[in-house]
Amino acid sequence: MSVSHVPGDAVDHPRSREFAAKVRAHHKELGHTEPQIRGVEAVTHLTRLVARLVQDFERAVHRPLGMTWAGFRIMNTLWIFGDLEQRQIARISGTxxxxxxxxxxxxxxxxxxxRRRERDDRRVVRVSLTPAGLALLHQAIEGQTAREHAWMAVLDDEEVSRLVVLLGRLVNQERPA
Known part of the structure:
Protein backbone atom coordinates (compact mmCIF):
# COMPACT_ATOMS: atom_id res chain seq x y z
CA MET A 1 0.00 0.00 0.00
CA SER A 2 1.38 3.41 -0.90
CA VAL A 3 1.52 6.14 1.69
CA SER A 4 0.74 9.63 0.49
CA HIS A 5 1.69 12.77 2.27
CA VAL A 6 1.39 16.48 1.93
CA PRO A 7 4.45 18.44 0.75
CA GLY A 8 5.99 20.07 3.79
CA ASP A 9 4.81 17.21 6.00
CA ALA A 10 7.32 15.80 8.50
CA VAL A 11 8.20 12.88 6.23
CA ASP A 12 9.41 15.30 3.54
CA HIS A 13 12.33 16.38 5.67
CA PRO A 14 15.31 14.12 4.96
CA ARG A 15 16.23 13.84 8.64
CA SER A 16 12.73 12.99 9.82
CA ARG A 17 13.03 9.27 9.17
CA GLU A 18 16.51 9.19 10.78
CA PHE A 19 15.19 10.58 14.04
CA ALA A 20 14.39 7.26 15.76
CA ALA A 21 17.75 5.74 14.80
CA LYS A 22 19.59 8.78 16.11
CA VAL A 23 17.60 8.75 19.36
CA ARG A 24 18.51 5.06 19.79
CA ALA A 25 22.21 5.70 19.12
CA HIS A 26 22.41 8.61 21.55
CA HIS A 27 20.68 6.65 24.30
CA LYS A 28 23.08 3.74 23.75
CA GLU A 29 25.94 6.22 24.22
CA LEU A 30 24.37 7.21 27.55
CA GLY A 31 24.47 3.56 28.60
CA HIS A 32 20.71 2.98 28.64
CA THR A 33 19.51 -0.63 28.44
CA GLU A 34 17.51 -2.08 25.55
CA PRO A 35 14.21 -1.99 27.51
CA GLN A 36 14.86 1.67 28.38
CA ILE A 37 15.70 2.49 24.77
CA ARG A 38 12.58 0.72 23.48
CA GLY A 39 10.52 2.79 25.92
CA VAL A 40 12.19 5.98 24.69
CA GLU A 41 11.57 4.93 21.08
CA ALA A 42 7.91 4.17 21.77
CA VAL A 43 7.28 7.50 23.48
CA THR A 44 9.25 9.35 20.77
CA HIS A 45 7.12 7.74 18.07
CA LEU A 46 3.91 8.48 19.98
CA THR A 47 4.72 12.15 20.56
CA ARG A 48 5.80 12.66 16.96
CA LEU A 49 2.66 10.89 15.74
CA VAL A 50 0.39 13.01 17.92
CA ALA A 51 2.00 16.18 16.55
CA ARG A 52 1.52 14.99 12.96
CA LEU A 53 -2.08 13.90 13.60
CA VAL A 54 -3.04 17.22 15.18
CA GLN A 55 -1.46 19.15 12.30
CA ASP A 56 -3.23 16.98 9.75
CA PHE A 57 -6.63 17.10 11.46
CA GLU A 58 -6.45 20.88 11.84
CA ARG A 59 -5.37 21.40 8.22
CA ALA A 60 -7.72 18.91 6.58
CA VAL A 61 -10.78 19.04 8.84
CA HIS A 62 -11.04 21.67 11.54
CA ARG A 63 -9.66 24.86 9.95
CA PRO A 64 -11.86 24.46 6.84
CA LEU A 65 -14.84 24.33 9.23
CA GLY A 66 -13.62 27.43 11.09
CA MET A 67 -12.66 25.36 14.14
CA THR A 68 -9.51 24.76 16.14
CA TRP A 69 -8.20 21.53 17.60
CA ALA A 70 -8.91 22.80 21.13
CA GLY A 71 -12.45 23.78 20.14
CA PHE A 72 -13.06 20.37 18.60
CA ARG A 73 -11.79 18.55 21.70
CA ILE A 74 -14.01 20.64 23.96
CA MET A 75 -17.10 20.19 21.78
CA ASN A 76 -16.41 16.47 21.44
CA THR A 77 -16.09 16.17 25.23
CA LEU A 78 -19.46 17.91 25.66
CA TRP A 79 -21.04 15.63 23.06
CA ILE A 80 -19.73 12.52 24.82
CA PHE A 81 -20.45 13.54 28.42
CA GLY A 82 -23.25 16.08 28.02
CA ASP A 83 -23.36 19.29 30.05
CA LEU A 84 -20.24 19.70 32.17
CA GLU A 85 -18.87 22.16 34.65
CA GLN A 86 -16.33 24.37 32.94
CA ARG A 87 -13.57 23.18 35.29
CA GLN A 88 -14.29 19.52 34.38
CA ILE A 89 -13.83 20.16 30.66
CA ALA A 90 -10.10 20.83 30.98
CA ARG A 91 -9.46 17.61 32.89
CA ILE A 92 -11.60 15.39 30.67
CA SER A 93 -10.53 16.88 27.32
CA GLY A 94 -6.84 17.04 28.20
CA THR A 95 -6.83 20.77 27.50
CA ARG A 115 -22.52 28.70 29.48
CA ARG A 116 -24.84 29.13 32.43
CA ARG A 117 -24.37 29.58 36.16
CA GLU A 118 -25.89 27.08 38.57
CA ARG A 119 -28.81 28.42 40.62
CA ASP A 120 -27.64 26.80 43.85
CA ASP A 121 -23.99 27.79 43.51
CA ARG A 122 -23.39 30.81 41.26
CA ARG A 123 -19.64 30.04 41.21
CA VAL A 124 -20.31 26.90 39.15
CA VAL A 125 -20.49 27.41 35.38
CA ARG A 126 -21.97 24.62 33.27
CA VAL A 127 -21.35 24.34 29.53
CA SER A 128 -23.44 22.64 26.87
CA LEU A 129 -23.48 22.34 23.10
CA THR A 130 -26.06 24.32 21.20
CA PRO A 131 -27.91 22.77 18.23
CA ALA A 132 -25.60 24.73 15.90
CA GLY A 133 -22.59 23.40 17.82
CA LEU A 134 -23.83 19.85 17.56
CA ALA A 135 -24.38 20.20 13.80
CA LEU A 136 -20.87 21.58 13.27
CA LEU A 137 -19.38 18.93 15.51
CA HIS A 138 -21.05 16.18 13.48
CA GLN A 139 -19.42 17.62 10.33
CA ALA A 140 -16.03 17.68 12.07
CA ILE A 141 -16.47 14.12 13.33
CA GLU A 142 -17.21 12.88 9.81
CA GLY A 143 -14.10 14.59 8.43
CA GLN A 144 -11.92 13.47 11.30
CA THR A 145 -13.16 9.88 11.11
CA ALA A 146 -12.19 9.80 7.43
CA ARG A 147 -8.71 11.15 8.24
CA GLU A 148 -8.29 8.67 11.12
CA HIS A 149 -9.23 5.82 8.79
CA ALA A 150 -6.69 7.07 6.22
CA TRP A 151 -3.94 7.19 8.86
CA MET A 152 -4.74 3.68 10.11
CA ALA A 153 -4.85 2.19 6.60
CA VAL A 154 -1.17 1.19 6.83
CA LEU A 155 -2.15 -1.41 9.47
CA ASP A 156 -4.36 -4.47 9.02
CA ASP A 157 -7.42 -5.05 11.23
CA GLU A 158 -5.54 -7.28 13.66
CA GLU A 159 -2.75 -4.74 14.06
CA VAL A 160 -5.26 -1.95 14.68
CA SER A 161 -7.05 -4.06 17.29
CA ARG A 162 -3.79 -4.84 19.08
CA LEU A 163 -2.71 -1.19 18.95
CA VAL A 164 -6.02 -0.09 20.48
CA VAL A 165 -5.55 -2.52 23.37
CA LEU A 166 -1.94 -1.47 23.96
CA LEU A 167 -2.63 2.26 23.78
CA GLY A 168 -5.63 1.79 26.07
CA ARG A 169 -3.40 0.15 28.66
CA LEU A 170 -0.94 3.02 28.44
CA VAL A 171 -3.46 5.84 28.58
CA ASN A 172 -5.60 4.33 31.35
CA GLN A 173 -2.80 3.47 33.77
CA GLU A 174 -2.21 5.44 36.92
CA ARG A 175 0.53 8.01 36.53
CA PRO A 176 3.87 6.21 37.01
CA ALA A 177 5.78 7.05 40.19
Missing part, protein backbone atom coordinates in the same frame (compact mmCIF):
# COMPACT_ATOMS: atom_id res chain seq x y z
CA UNK A 96 -5.35 23.41 29.80
CA UNK A 97 -7.77 25.59 31.79
CA UNK A 98 -6.49 28.68 29.96
CA UNK A 99 -7.09 27.04 26.57
CA UNK A 100 -10.56 25.92 27.66
CA UNK A 101 -11.47 29.43 28.77
CA UNK A 102 -10.19 31.01 25.56
CA UNK A 103 -11.78 28.38 23.32
CA UNK A 104 -15.11 28.62 25.17
CA UNK A 105 -15.16 32.38 24.63
CA UNK A 106 -14.78 31.83 20.88
CA UNK A 107 -17.25 28.93 20.77
CA UNK A 108 -19.81 30.91 22.76
CA UNK A 109 -19.42 33.99 20.52
CA UNK A 110 -20.11 31.75 17.51
CA UNK A 111 -23.20 30.28 19.19
CA UNK A 112 -21.73 26.77 19.37
CA UNK A 113 -21.78 26.38 23.16
CA UNK A 114 -23.76 27.91 25.97
Missing amino acids: SRASVSSALNTLEERGLVE
Whole structure:
Protein backbone atom coordinates (compact mmCIF):
# COMPACT_ATOMS: atom_id res chain seq x y z
CA MET A 1 0.00 0.00 0.00
CA SER A 2 1.38 3.41 -0.90
CA VAL A 3 1.52 6.14 1.69
CA SER A 4 0.74 9.63 0.49
CA HIS A 5 1.69 12.77 2.27
CA VAL A 6 1.39 16.48 1.93
CA PRO A 7 4.45 18.44 0.75
CA GLY A 8 5.99 20.07 3.79
CA ASP A 9 4.81 17.21 6.00
CA ALA A 10 7.32 15.80 8.50
CA VAL A 11 8.20 12.88 6.23
CA ASP A 12 9.41 15.30 3.54
CA HIS A 13 12.33 16.38 5.67
CA PRO A 14 15.31 14.12 4.96
CA ARG A 15 16.23 13.84 8.64
CA SER A 16 12.73 12.99 9.82
CA ARG A 17 13.03 9.27 9.17
CA GLU A 18 16.51 9.19 10.78
CA PHE A 19 15.19 10.58 14.04
CA ALA A 20 14.39 7.26 15.76
CA ALA A 21 17.75 5.74 14.80
CA LYS A 22 19.59 8.78 16.11
CA VAL A 23 17.60 8.75 19.36
CA ARG A 24 18.51 5.06 19.79
CA ALA A 25 22.21 5.70 19.12
CA HIS A 26 22.41 8.61 21.55
CA HIS A 27 20.68 6.65 24.30
CA LYS A 28 23.08 3.74 23.75
CA GLU A 29 25.94 6.22 24.22
CA LEU A 30 24.37 7.21 27.55
CA GLY A 31 24.47 3.56 28.60
CA HIS A 32 20.71 2.98 28.64
CA THR A 33 19.51 -0.63 28.44
CA GLU A 34 17.51 -2.08 25.55
CA PRO A 35 14.21 -1.99 27.51
CA GLN A 36 14.86 1.67 28.38
CA ILE A 37 15.70 2.49 24.77
CA ARG A 38 12.58 0.72 23.48
CA GLY A 39 10.52 2.79 25.92
CA VAL A 40 12.19 5.98 24.69
CA GLU A 41 11.57 4.93 21.08
CA ALA A 42 7.91 4.17 21.77
CA VAL A 43 7.28 7.50 23.48
CA THR A 44 9.25 9.35 20.77
CA HIS A 45 7.12 7.74 18.07
CA LEU A 46 3.91 8.48 19.98
CA THR A 47 4.72 12.15 20.56
CA ARG A 48 5.80 12.66 16.96
CA LEU A 49 2.66 10.89 15.74
CA VAL A 50 0.39 13.01 17.92
CA ALA A 51 2.00 16.18 16.55
CA ARG A 52 1.52 14.99 12.96
CA LEU A 53 -2.08 13.90 13.60
CA VAL A 54 -3.04 17.22 15.18
CA GLN A 55 -1.46 19.15 12.30
CA ASP A 56 -3.23 16.98 9.75
CA PHE A 57 -6.63 17.10 11.46
CA GLU A 58 -6.45 20.88 11.84
CA ARG A 59 -5.37 21.40 8.22
CA ALA A 60 -7.72 18.91 6.58
CA VAL A 61 -10.78 19.04 8.84
CA HIS A 62 -11.04 21.67 11.54
CA ARG A 63 -9.66 24.86 9.95
CA PRO A 64 -11.86 24.46 6.84
CA LEU A 65 -14.84 24.33 9.23
CA GLY A 66 -13.62 27.43 11.09
CA MET A 67 -12.66 25.36 14.14
CA THR A 68 -9.51 24.76 16.14
CA TRP A 69 -8.20 21.53 17.60
CA ALA A 70 -8.91 22.80 21.13
CA GLY A 71 -12.45 23.78 20.14
CA PHE A 72 -13.06 20.37 18.60
CA ARG A 73 -11.79 18.55 21.70
CA ILE A 74 -14.01 20.64 23.96
CA MET A 75 -17.10 20.19 21.78
CA ASN A 76 -16.41 16.47 21.44
CA THR A 77 -16.09 16.17 25.23
CA LEU A 78 -19.46 17.91 25.66
CA TRP A 79 -21.04 15.63 23.06
CA ILE A 80 -19.73 12.52 24.82
CA PHE A 81 -20.45 13.54 28.42
CA GLY A 82 -23.25 16.08 28.02
CA ASP A 83 -23.36 19.29 30.05
CA LEU A 84 -20.24 19.70 32.17
CA GLU A 85 -18.87 22.16 34.65
CA GLN A 86 -16.33 24.37 32.94
CA ARG A 87 -13.57 23.18 35.29
CA GLN A 88 -14.29 19.52 34.38
CA ILE A 89 -13.83 20.16 30.66
CA ALA A 90 -10.10 20.83 30.98
CA ARG A 91 -9.46 17.61 32.89
CA ILE A 92 -11.60 15.39 30.67
CA SER A 93 -10.53 16.88 27.32
CA GLY A 94 -6.84 17.04 28.20
CA THR A 95 -6.83 20.77 27.50
CA SER A 96 -5.35 23.41 29.80
CA ARG A 97 -7.77 25.59 31.79
CA ALA A 98 -6.49 28.68 29.96
CA SER A 99 -7.09 27.04 26.57
CA VAL A 100 -10.56 25.92 27.66
CA SER A 101 -11.47 29.43 28.77
CA SER A 102 -10.19 31.01 25.56
CA ALA A 103 -11.78 28.38 23.32
CA LEU A 104 -15.11 28.62 25.17
CA ASN A 105 -15.16 32.38 24.63
CA THR A 106 -14.78 31.83 20.88
CA LEU A 107 -17.25 28.93 20.77
CA GLU A 108 -19.81 30.91 22.76
CA GLU A 109 -19.42 33.99 20.52
CA ARG A 110 -20.11 31.75 17.51
CA GLY A 111 -23.20 30.28 19.19
CA LEU A 112 -21.73 26.77 19.37
CA VAL A 113 -21.78 26.38 23.16
CA GLU A 114 -23.76 27.91 25.97
CA ARG A 115 -22.52 28.70 29.48
CA ARG A 116 -24.84 29.13 32.43
CA ARG A 117 -24.37 29.58 36.16
CA GLU A 118 -25.89 27.08 38.57
CA ARG A 119 -28.81 28.42 40.62
CA ASP A 120 -27.64 26.80 43.85
CA ASP A 121 -23.99 27.79 43.51
CA ARG A 122 -23.39 30.81 41.26
CA ARG A 123 -19.64 30.04 41.21
CA VAL A 124 -20.31 26.90 39.15
CA VAL A 125 -20.49 27.41 35.38
CA ARG A 126 -21.97 24.62 33.27
CA VAL A 127 -21.35 24.34 29.53
CA SER A 128 -23.44 22.64 26.87
CA LEU A 129 -23.48 22.34 23.10
CA THR A 130 -26.06 24.32 21.20
CA PRO A 131 -27.91 22.77 18.23
CA ALA A 132 -25.60 24.73 15.90
CA GLY A 133 -22.59 23.40 17.82
CA LEU A 134 -23.83 19.85 17.56
CA ALA A 135 -24.38 20.20 13.80
CA LEU A 136 -20.87 21.58 13.27
CA LEU A 137 -19.38 18.93 15.51
CA HIS A 138 -21.05 16.18 13.48
CA GLN A 139 -19.42 17.62 10.33
CA ALA A 140 -16.03 17.68 12.07
CA ILE A 141 -16.47 14.12 13.33
CA GLU A 142 -17.21 12.88 9.81
CA GLY A 143 -14.10 14.59 8.43
CA GLN A 144 -11.92 13.47 11.30
CA THR A 145 -13.16 9.88 11.11
CA ALA A 146 -12.19 9.80 7.43
CA ARG A 147 -8.71 11.15 8.24
CA GLU A 148 -8.29 8.67 11.12
CA HIS A 149 -9.23 5.82 8.79
CA ALA A 150 -6.69 7.07 6.22
CA TRP A 151 -3.94 7.19 8.86
CA MET A 152 -4.74 3.68 10.11
CA ALA A 153 -4.85 2.19 6.60
CA VAL A 154 -1.17 1.19 6.83
CA LEU A 155 -2.15 -1.41 9.47
CA ASP A 156 -4.36 -4.47 9.02
CA ASP A 157 -7.42 -5.05 11.23
CA GLU A 158 -5.54 -7.28 13.66
CA GLU A 159 -2.75 -4.74 14.06
CA VAL A 160 -5.26 -1.95 14.68
CA SER A 161 -7.05 -4.06 17.29
CA ARG A 162 -3.79 -4.84 19.08
CA LEU A 163 -2.71 -1.19 18.95
CA VAL A 164 -6.02 -0.09 20.48
CA VAL A 165 -5.55 -2.52 23.37
CA LEU A 166 -1.94 -1.47 23.96
CA LEU A 167 -2.63 2.26 23.78
CA GLY A 168 -5.63 1.79 26.07
CA ARG A 169 -3.40 0.15 28.66
CA LEU A 170 -0.94 3.02 28.44
CA VAL A 171 -3.46 5.84 28.58
CA ASN A 172 -5.60 4.33 31.35
CA GLN A 173 -2.80 3.47 33.77
CA GLU A 174 -2.21 5.44 36.92
CA ARG A 175 0.53 8.01 36.53
CA PRO A 176 3.87 6.21 37.01
CA ALA A 177 5.78 7.05 40.19
